[in-house]
Amino acid sequence: MQESQNPIIELRQVSKQFGQQHVLNALDLAVPRNEVSVIIGRSGGGKSVLLKHIIGLLKPDSGAVFVDGEDIVSLGNRGLSRVRRKFGMLFQEAALFDSMTVFENVAFPLREHTRKSRSEIKDIVEDKLSSVGLKGMGYKMPSELSGGMRKRVGLARAMALEPQIVLFDEPTSGLDPVMSAAINELIVRTQAEFGATCVVISHDIQSTMATAHNVFMLYEGRIVASGPPTSIRDHSDPIVQQFIHGRAEGPIQVT
Numbered sequence: 001m002q003e004s005q006n007p008i009i010e011l012r013q014v015s016k017q018f019g020q021q022h023v024l025n026a027l028d029l030a031v032p033r034n035e036v037s038v039i040i041g042r043s044g045g046g047k048s049v050l051l052k053h054i055i056g057l058l059k060p061d062s063g064a065v066f067v068d069g070e071d072i073v074s075l076g077n078r079g080l081s082r083v084r085r086k087f088g089m090l091f092q093e094a095a096l097f098d099s100m101t102v103f104e105n106v107a108f109p110l111r112e113h114t115r116k117s118r119s120e121i122k123d124i125v126e127d128k129l130s131s132v133g134l135k136g137m138g139y140k141m142p143s144e145l146s147g148g149m150r151k152r153v154g155l156a157r158a159m160a161l162e163p164q165i166v167l168f169d170e171p172t173s174g175l176d177p178v179m180s181a182a183i184n185e186l187i188v189r190t191q192a193e194f195g196a197t198c199v200v201i202s203h204d205i206q207s208t209m210a211t212a213h214n215v216f217m218l219y220e221g222r223i224v225a226s227g228p229p230t231s232i233r234d235h236s237d238p239i240v241q242q243f244i245h246g247r248a249e250g251p252i253q254v255t
């Protein structure tokens with residue numbers, strides 16, 4: 001099989017429980033390369049736990065996690081930090097350093113992880129800021145920015161090391177529809193321009209349908225449906241239908 005056909009992230013039979021609570025239940029997931037994949041599911045359904053397994057912040061009780069063909073479950077700290085270099089991550093609240101300027105925030109991973117010169121770093125930071133529509137904004141402090149702008153700075157920082165995979169944790173939560181559309185466009189553009197694999201965690205169905213090449217629905221610790229947005233929209237499973245149409249009535253119990 002050609003490398004391009006191998007999934008970039010693969011979870012095989014991954015189970016994880018906290019106390020008596022089974023969060024992941026023999027979960028299988030294969031994320032294709034160089035596409036936008038969106039993982040949807042209920043609040044508290046285990047999406048963040050799944051994400052933490054992908055970057056090795058949590059280890060499964062059983063099962064295997066492969067990143068770029070490498071089983072990461074048995075890796076120690078050194079191996080994990082090497083693997084994590086393949087990832088950029090945009091956290092829910094952008095997680096900027098409030099005491100640093102926008103420029104310093106984006107420059108941070110370059111200073112931490114590379115030996116690039118000041119002028120090289122300056123060029124990269126300016127390039128990343130302009131690719132997220134924030135050209136010339138490097139001197140601002142995060143507190144001076146809107147929520148959407150902060151997310152864009154977060155994305156510029158996540159892209160600074162030109163990662164193979166960018167993880168987005170609820171990128172549109174708390175944003176108005178216009179700003180959500182702008183962020184969605186940015187995700188699609190990030191994928192297309194950088195050829196990155198984008199993995200998005202979301203319960204924003206409209207954004208999912210607009211951005212995803214592939215949708216995976218997580219329910220009761222397993223992926224219960226996967227495929228392109230159209231196939232998810234027309235899926236026959238009543239659980240999928242209830243979730244994507246946001247109905248209170250149906251097999252999913254509101255607790």
Ligand SMILES: Nc1ncnc2c1ncn2[C@@H]1O[C@H](COP(=O)(O)OP(=O)(O)OP(=O)(O)O)[C@@H](O)[C@H]1O
Nearest residue numbers: 018021023041042043044045046047048049050203
């Ligand atoms: N370290 C932990 N210890 C104990 N329980 C945990 C831990 N991490 C997560 N959980 C539990 O696992 C379940 C899934 O949590 P998770 O944060 O993955 O949900 P989620 O799908 O990301 O939710 P949301 O959409 O609301 O962010 C929750 O019930 C949570 O309390």
